[in-house]
Amino acid sequence: MSDTNPIVRMAHVKKSFGEVEVLKDISLEVYPGEVVAVIGPSGGGKSTLLRCATLLETFDAGELSYGDLQVAHTEGGKAVYGAKDVIKQAKSRFGLVFQNYNLFPHYTVLKNIMDAPVSVQKRDKAEVERQARELIAKMGLEGNEGKVPCELSGGQQQRVSIARALCMNPEIVFFDEPTSALDPELTGEVLKVIKQLATEHMTMVVVTHEMQFARDVADRIVFMDGGVIVEEGPADQVINHPQHKRTQDFLARYENN
């Protein structure tokens, strides 16, 4: 796959919160159609990595680009971010699905999905509505168009938030522990939707604690611990034949649970 350009490229990213170094020289490239699962213990830097990639956090040093668009580069050891319009362009290329959905509680399902494409991307309202209704059907949410988020289950809310991200036509979607806030019986319906997107070759990066899901769906698994990528490789290899002791210990703890 390396003959094509990566959709997102992070190189030598470093990030500290005060004294604590959360990301220590992280490099990650994601190629078109690839599904990458990021696993690892809590506090290992997974979420921070995602927040840096989606510009919710700025990193201290390193590079970030989306396709040909350079968002941040390093000058004299410090990260320098691009101008406002570069940031704005970058934001149109990715979507993010939060652990807690973060839907807009005062908007209906349809409006949650349609509002940003219409008022941020200035797209035609009728066209956006057509796409939004297709996505609602695809997410198995027919009949809920006019409901507000508080009338839906957690699993339904998370599917709305996936539809909201997809309606922006992103090149890549990041998922930050999309099922961690859900009851076990609702987890399945969200994972099923992500699986379906994977079969359609949507490029995705999923931070998850669902090992079986990671193995079944991801093309590549990245294991992070202590702010570094300890191990990465094809899903089957990392899960079934981990090379590093830290990966083995982590996976063993999962199996025991």
Place this chain on the structure above:
Amino acid sequence: MLTMLGEGFLVTLQIFFLTLIGSLPLGIVVALGRMSRFKPLALIVRFYISVMRGTPLMLQMFAIYFAPYYVFGIELTTDSKFNATIIAFIINYAAYFAEIYRSGIQSIPKGQYEAAEVLGYSRLQTFGKIVLPQVVKRILPAMGNEIITLVKDTSLAFAIGVAEMFSTAKALVASQVSMVPFVIAAVFYWVFNFVVEVVLNRVEKKLDYYHD
């Protein structure tokens, strides 16, 4: 007597509505200034809120009424009494409203801002479309208190001689040597506030279609 009180009531209504029209939006601006990351601005606004809440509204009315004369030597007219009342009420109530807005704005979860940011909303869009509508719902009960207080505070305009309902009632009490005008004025205020309560309840019901 009722006609005179009715005329006074019209002035009371004017003070009430002009104050709301001015102070509701101004309060948002003040709240944003108070929360500004630009420290000097935040400090100045804090000082302004402190003075507005820490000194009597009646005194503020007098200060604004007499300021043009003492500072610029401008002749005072009958109109300037009414204008001074409105200005004093607006800047005073804006300070109170600002603190209520601030409490509401700060109660909106960080995730709402982050979701808006990732979707590419501008800061103005985020505030206008995502934050403010949710703030309105959250602060409605506190705003209701202030608005009801405002109805009664309009009677303070009596102090600088604006002919609102309380001034009229007072004059009638003196000329007729009867307490009846006061009783009728009290009923007017109460009925007015009853209507305010009904309207507030209606708005609250309307926003009840969601919770978070």
